[in-house]
Amino acid sequence: MDDNFYATTLDSTNKTVKWDVVGDTKEFPNPFYKLIIRQFLLGHTAKEDEYNVIEVETSSMTESKPNQVKVPVAVLKAGETRSIQTVLEFPDSPVTFTLVEGSGPVYIHGQQVPGNYEIEDTTELSDEEEEDEEDVKMANAKAKNAKNAKNGKK
Incomplete structure (x- = not known):
């Protein structure tokens, strides 16, 4: 199992993207992968003074049981913040990214890695x-x- 580059785009015509290794047995025959997001980047054609808010929906363990959570993970605005460097790890799929405000384009970059893979913090x-x-x-x-x-x- 190798790690793979992950990239997707959110915009006004494609506001939601789902990463689901369990549902994609063709690309991931062994579903023990996790997703690591490294960057959110606002495209050069983004509208000035428009906030672009990216929300993630995923499962979280609370009180020893899985729970679905939705939380904003990035807020980008042309003229202010065009990119955010991060290390967001999602050990379980599915993970859904939604552009809840703005029209983008917002590019999301990261890695799909085997689930037992340890990431190295380079900070x-x-x-x-x-x-x-x-x-x-x-x-x-x-x-x-x-x-x-x-x-x-x-």
Whole structure:
């Protein structure tokens, strides 16, 4: 299983796009893929002063049960914000992107990767942020060790 480039366009004639590996057995015979969105980009023909709002609908785990959620993930406007860099991971399909406001075009770029694939965060951290990250890792490790000791595990 290889990772693949993912791209789609939302505009006034195509306001909704669905990513569904389970429903597409031709392209994804093994449905263990996840979607990682890296960028939302407003096209050069977008109308000035028009907000373009992209909403995602997907499943989320709440209180140990799946729940459908709809949430805006990007707001773009010509003359202000033409692109947004992000790392949005969707481990389960289907995922539906909808242009709920504006006429676009909005380009969505990312990757389709095997579900057990770990993404590498390429953002540079300051020395202080690296120390904070190490502190969190140490605290998590201590909590896990304490829990295992309490349960009689090594």
